[in-house]
Amino acid sequence: MTHCPSLCVCVPKECCGQCDGISLGEAVREQHGKDESVHRCCPPDVVVFPRCVEEVSALAKVCHQHHLPIIPFGTGTGLEGGVCAVKGGVCFSLRNMDQVLDLHQEDFDVTVEPGVTRKALNAYLRDTGLWFPVDPGADASLCGMAATNASGTNAVRYGTMRENVINLEVVLANGTIMHTAGKGRRPRKTSAGYNLTNLFVGSEGHLGIITKATLRLYGIPEAMVSAVCSFPSVQDAVDSTVQILQAGVAIARIEFLDDVMIDACNRFSCLSYPVSPTLFLEFHGSEQSLKEQVNTTEDITKSNRGSDFQWAQDAETRNQLWKARHDAWYAALALRPGCKAYATDVCVPLSRLPDIIVETKKDLIENRLTGPIAGHVGDGNFHCLIVVDPKDPEELHRVHLFTERLGRGIIYKLCIFKKNQWRLDQ
Amino acid sequence: MTHCPSLCVCVPKECCGQCDGISLGEAVREQHGKDESVHRCCPPDVVVFPRCVEEVSALAKVCHQHHLPIIPFGTGTGLEGGVCAVKGGVCFSLRNMDQVLDLHQEDFDVTVEPGVTRKALNAYLRDTGLWFPVDPGADASLCGMAATNASGTNAVRYGTMRENVINLEVVLANGTIMHTAGKGRRPRKTSAGYNLTNLFVGSEGHLGIITKATLRLYGIPEAMVSAVCSFPSVQDAVDSTVQILQAGVAIARIEFLDDVMIDACNRFSCLSYPVSPTLFLEFHGSEQSLKEQVNTTEDITKSNRGSDFQWAQDAETRNQLWKARHDAWYAALALRPGCKAYATDVCVPLSRLPDIIVETKKDLIENRLTGPIAGHVGDGNFHCLIVVDPKDPEELHRVHLFTERLGRGIIYKLCIFKKNQWRLDQ
């Protein structure tokens, strides 16, 4: 390990800014002051690029001594403005720490540095027969995903980050280095001490900087198949979801797109699905168990007036399908060029989902808002992606009132908000 | 709600001791000063029996004002002496709060008070087609199980308490009532705020008194079948386990018993299994998927020199089999009447399990200790139940040295201890 001396000794404000370990440049600061969300860019005073945990620790100590805010930065794909330096301070960009460490194939676990993204890890694992399934769509850093407790399309089968992080190395605000489950440990099950790992998962960088994550891996399933099914109404699509889960089908993905969303995806990804409420489904397992899962599912969708399944069996067609789903955010944005998207993120008990989606759609129409809906409905979780003109204060106000209603209003008692979606600060 | 006035107003030491809400009686205090472990009885100064969260809160406030230790008591089935009042204080026995509240069948969740045990909940659920699978053997209170992050025989499929607690109502030391996931909330997935639920799960009563737990439920599987398989060596049995899991079989239970343990179970439960390393297995699923799981498993056990499976298909035979497994603790105790059992609780990465169990057995034999081994090997977790004469200081010393070696010695780097198993204070 070579040390960049400027990193460890200088107070950021006094730094020369010439080395590649630290940057005061306008462009670099701008780039690190925002993520993919609608939130206004708040650039940090300085961006540092540590290359090892010791550097992170030394820098944190300096910040601590000088009362400077610390903002960890993964890949900036967040949708909540978590990287915005609202009070200035020092952004820790972790992209230079990008090594995959300690792969234990036989124990199905791996340790990664914070610059490793989801896709980079899966590329690294390519020949091992293993994969890391949590997939929020964006090619986020795995430690950023841990920091935000990311979930995504196949959480219904494999869980969110919470269920898949085994240990974390963390640098606390004062520079202390700690390991949430003990140094070098990778227990599948533990009751020794408090569950600190899960305190840090989802803490959005508030409690410390994650400098290593030990993750669970899974065997790549023997067979996978995806399907698309259209429904005459939202209620039919969501009722099917509830019944599929209640029937105990171990479905790997079940994603809902409303008519507005599927229309946007058709346009953006050159597809031609019927413009009506739609489910994207995926099944994983042995050939035999796949047949069983698919049969049960088809019985249920048909009984809810679903169309015949459109299949995607080979890897390429499947990837195309899921790329379209994962591009939904950009497809929504493309509906109104020049506008920005404001994502809501609501999770409700499954049984309430049909009513709440139907009600939300009614509210959007009544209030003349463009708000395609896409959802990881298997977990009762849906996003309404409101596309809004940031220069139109009246429209912004209508969006604000809508989110208020969605969260606190009519459906308050039923809703569980996933992330801090209250700010609409632009 | 009626209040027992003595509960809320009097300082325990000044209480009359006559009401049924509070007890200073010797026998009651003794009974609450110990659990099922080897640890010495440390009776509290007083035992209170609150009947609602408001009483728990009022009592906690009194204790807080008078600097009295608080010890929550579930059913006293713990194996770590967690209920021992090492510094005296007030034991909160929660048995009078025994209602099942808010069953949501369609959302697969239920809320229970701290006096509800695992068996009581499953009896309550009998006609719903749902069940709560976490099963540590003992008929513990569900909130006590949350407090200790209990696992058990089917954690390999359904997870431990950690994966199955959705929300907790907790009374903090100063009497504050809080809800870890928000009052009345029951999210399947949430990233809103810190994960406080999992901070309390496994905190062994240190952080507060759990007065309500919202739990995940599961549909009762269409079919279940159990089997017993004997092996010529420990290595063969454990290798089979590793391979079964690596093959992706969604096995519901896979329990290892060494020759000493199976011999003890045979005697205690009037069985006649071959006295050699043994696996108890259980499969859950549809008829079709069961066949597939069983075939793959049999191929693997046969290739590791396993015997033919002995089947238990009907509920009664299955219950008998698992009762024998769950009685292993008492079977071990019965090996040496008058002795006590000291349980160790080790969890290691799966790939290290065969070596470590083989090494542990060698150590036990060399040091003339009776230590049958039983393990939830699917998670790399095994217990060595050392049966020791509490009146023989030399033997106690040998046990102490053994646990030291098990934990800190030869295999230190590989082991993850589950609970605080270091004390041998008798």
Ligand SMILES: Cc1cc2nc3c(=O)[nH]c(=O)nc-3n(C[C@H](O)[C@H](O)[C@H](O)COP(=O)(O)OP(=O)(O)OC[C@H]3O[C@@H](n4cnc5c(N)ncnc54)[C@H](O)[C@@H]3O)c2cc1C
């Ligand atoms: C198109 C699109 C779709 C998405 N869909 C989903 C979805 O379905 N479900 C879902 O859950 N998410 C979704 N997301 C959001 C996704 O979860 C986040 O983008 C990702 O988890 C954040 O990772 P990152 O590395 O980009 O973190 P950043 O955006 O860089 O940071 C996010 C937050 O985490 C903190 N942070 C980052 N790295 C660290 C670290 N090493 N240590 C401590 N704190 C750190 C930051 O300070 C910030 O507060 C989506 C995003 C996009 C762009």
Ligand SMILES: Cc1cc2nc3c(=O)[nH]c(=O)nc-3n(C[C@H](O)[C@H](O)[C@H](O)COP(=O)(O)OP(=O)(O)OC[C@H]3O[C@@H](n4cnc5c(N)ncnc54)[C@H](O)[C@@H]3O)c2cc1C
């Ligand atoms: C034969 C046998 C086999 C076992 N096998 C296993 C096993 O395989 N895996 C496993 O994990 N465990 C096992 N156990 C232990 C089991 O997990 C515990 O017995 C159980 O979880 C504790 O529940 P309880 O209600 O009896 O708690 P108690 O024994 O009463 O208390 C245990 C601890 O939790 C605290 N506590 C209890 N209730 C509350 C509450 N409401 N709020 C806050 N704190 C509370 C107590 O203060 C104490 O520290 C076994 C026990 C026995 C007797």
